[in-house]
């Protein structure tokens with residue numbers, strides 16, 4: 001695909017996707033005929049009841065699970081046709097992921113948590129450059145004065161900001177976030193989302209996030225609703 005074409009192509013195309021698991025010898029149908037198109041730099045919120053399949057869809061988009069029917073294409077890659085090794089490369093080059101519980105490495109400082117992600121994304125980069133990029137990413141989330149702190153010495157909001165810096169340090173085309181404010185109080189959560197949306201806009205990163213918070217969903221460009229494994233587009237109220 002040429003550079004000119006890729007800038008116009010959707011970042012995500014999910015076409016007629018089914019996801020069925022074998023649970024104790026019986027098929028469990030989790031996602032049914034899912035269709036979703038996301039454009040570069042678009043912010044899409046997925047809402048819906050607990051157990052409806054939101055995280056499963058995010059797993060398929062991350063190439064961490066495989067669809068059992070249909071096709072998932074992200075950044076021009078048909079994920080179903082990639083080997084496990086190729087999927088790992090795809091994730092390193094294309095994705096940032098933010099989780100509800102921050103999943104930082106407890107023994108590493110904020111700088112090294114973010115630096116490690118940079119090193120994994122760009123293995124040949126000199127150490128000084130890696131540290132420079134990590135420090136800049138932490139400064140961008142307002143933690144320039146917390147580089148040497150370990151996660152246990154940081155508040156929940158600060159840990160999530162480290163998680164965001166880690167997800168964004170390699171300038172991913174797509175940021176996936178699973179209830180990124182779920183463990184934070186409302187005010188802290190709003191601050192993290194401000195930073196997330198601000199960084200995404202600045203870097204031209206598309207965002208797909210799962211949330212139970214209607215206020216947060218309302219800030220997305222689009223909202224889609226998952227109900228019992230089926231996805232529907234929700235028209236946002238104007239104003």
Ligand SMILES: Nc1ncnc2c1ncn2[C@@H]1O[C@H](COP(=O)(O)OP(=O)(O)OP(=O)(O)O)[C@@H](O)[C@H]1O
Nearest residue numbers: 021023028030048049050051052053054055056057
């Ligand atoms: N590996 C698995 N084995 C068995 N069942 C699974 C597995 N993964 C997901 N499920 C089931 O699939 C359904 C969808 O789960 P999923 O985690 O995607 O929902 P969700 O909408 O993200 O829920 P929540 O909002 O509570 O996080 C649930 O009923 C869940 O129990």
